[in-house]
Amino acid sequence: MLDLNGKKILLIRNDNIGDAVLSTPVLRAIKEQYPTCFVGVLCAGYSKEAFIDNPYIDKLFVYEKAKHHPDIPKVVSWWRQFLTMLAVRGEKFDFCVGLRSSFSRSNASLVRWSGAKTKVVRLPQKTKDMSRFDAFIDEDTTGKHEVANTFDCLKHFGVLDKDYLTYVNIPESTEKSTLQRLQSAGFEPSKYVVFHISSRLPVNRWKIDKFLKLASLISVYAGLKVAVTGAPNSDEERVAQTLFCSDRVRYFTTSSLAELGVMCKHSKCFVTLDGGAMHYGAVFAPSVVAIFGKTNVDTWRPYCQNAVVVASESKVADDVAVETVYKNLTDMLR
Numbered sequence: 001m002l003d004l005n006g007k008k009i010l011l012i013r014n015d016n017i018g019d020a021v022l023s024t025p026v027l028r029a030i031k032e033q034y035p036t037c038f039v040g041v042l043c044a045g046y047s048k049e050a051f052i053d054n055p056y057i058d059k060l061f062v063y064e065k066a067k068h069h070p071d072i073p074k075v076v077s078w079w080r081q082f083l084t085m086l087a088v089r090g091e092k093f094d095f096c097v098g099l100r101s102s103f104s105r106s107n108a109s110l111v112r113w114s115g116a117k118t119k120v121v122r123l124p125q126k127t128k129d130m131s132r133f134d135a136f137i138d139e140d141t142t143g144k145h146e147v148a149n150t151f152d153c154l155k156h157f158g159v160l161d162k163d164y165l166t167y168v169n170i171p172e173s174t175e176k177s178t179l180q181r182l183q184s185a186g187f188e189p190s191k192y193v194v195f196h197i198s199s200r201l202p203v204n205r206w207k208i209d210k211f212l213k214l215a216s217l218i219s220v221y222a223g224l225k226v227a228v229t230g231a232p233n234s235d236e237e238r239v240a241q242t243l244f245c246s247d248r249v250r251y252f253t254t255s256s257l258a259e260l261g262v263m264c265k266h267s268k269c270f271v272t273l274d275g276g277a278m279h280y281g282a283v284f285a286p287s288v289v290a291i292f293g294k295t296n297v298d299t300w301r302p303y304c305q306n307a308v309v310v311a312s313e314s315k316v317a318d319d320v321a322v323e324t325v326y327k328n329l330t331d332m333l334r
Contacts (some may be wrong), residue, residue, distance in 0.1 A: 001158040002118075004034035007094040009157075011111050012042045015100070017257065020050035022303060023099050025164035026154055027056035032210055042088060042110060049257045050280070053169040066278050089115035092166045095157075096235050098122065101141045101149040101299075103129065120156060143298050166303055168283045170258045170265075178262035182227065187252055189266040193224050193329070194317035196260065196281060197240060198231035198271035204293035204317045206273060208239055213322045214271070215249045220331060227263055231277070269332055271325065273317060278302060287332040289325060293317035308332060
């Protein structure tokens with residue numbers, strides 16, 4: 001077992017926001033087991049909200065992927081990435097670990113360029129991909145939650161999972177302004193349910209008329225208001241703004257995931273489709289009802305103490321009945 005006390009370790013999680021959120025339990029675990037360890041994290045700008053102001057991170061490095069900024073010339077994005085990697089190398093890390101459940105060339109490339117003395121990645125299938133790395137993680141991910149997969153990446157250091165929860169920091173100013181916005185619209189804490197109606201994959205989406213019917217059931221029979229959110233500037237948002245506009249069921253635009261987090265934190269329950277927003281909101285919501293499509297439930301279910309997943313045998317989210325979701329929701333509220 002490698003001792004991290006007095007050492008510097010860099011963790012690289014360069015994929016999406018949900019994956020980043022599910023990596024946060026290992027940060028606390030490292031700091032509690034190795035209190036004198038210096039922990040750095042490198043992430044993509046798309047997922048930085050999962051790591052900003054995390055008390056278990058000593059230094060956060062953020063780079064922007066060119067595909068997320070089509071308005072910026074690629075050469076500019078590449079130059080900025082190069083500068084970020086220079087800053088990473090300047091820290092002279094003792095260890096660098098790629099946090100992934102399977103080998104990723106992009107993640108491995110960042111691990112390789114970190115300049116760390118010892119570089120650790122998932123075991124590649126091809127021998128040629130093993131060059132320039134010092135240790136590998138070869139663990140069976142079948143049936144494991146992504147949090148457990150992330151802890152497997154730290155097995156060489158003996159980092160143990162003691163049922164740590166996910167952690168995300170929300171700025172005090174964001175919490176205050178979002179609460180004021182909710183209350184000015186008549187949405188008092190613990191007297192509303194939050195919907196998030198967007199999902200990246202079509203097979204994981206639920207038609208908006210089903211959300212409308214569910215909102216009506218909640219409003220009439222559960223006596224709760226419904227605050228609806230979606231991905232900014234999405235097709236769902238444009239439609240939802242015209243449909244969810246009553247005093248009891250209202251669409252709220254959000255400019256950051258932190259605003260969604262505040263809404264979930266003060267709600268009675270969070271109803272969501274599978275995706276990054278689900279994992280982010282589950283950090284804060286008192287209970288979660290997640291509608292799944294084709295995504296593996298064992299690996300990607302909400303990581304919180306009070307959650308239920310609703311899915312159909314067809315693995316198509318839209319085949320889930322409104323009545324099924326409502327029943328699970330009312331069971332959660334009891």
